[in-house]
Amino acid sequence: MRWLLIGALLGVLLLFPQALAAVVAVAAVLVSQPVVVAFVLGLAARPYLPVVGRWTR
Numbered sequence: 001m002r003w004l005l006i007g008a009l010l011g012v013l014l015l016f017p018q019a020l021a022a023v024v025a026v027a028a029v030l031v032s033q034p035v036v037v038a039f040v041l042g043l044a045a046r047p048y049l050p051v052v053g054r055w056t057r
Helices: 002-015 018-031 034-048
Strands: none
Touching: 002 018, 018 034
16 A cells, blocks of 8 residues: 555656645645654654553453
8 A cells, every 4th residue: 555655646746746846845844843743753653662561450
């Protein structure tokens, strides 16, 4: 599924060269927001974090 989305994005960028400027602008806006960067980093690190104590009954 990931490769399909990457292929679709590359196809759109080849058909519409000005779309690259729009993608870069959107990426720059998202990276400039510290909350968004922290959220994405947290989502990326979540599967690798150890489970420390769960509630047990």
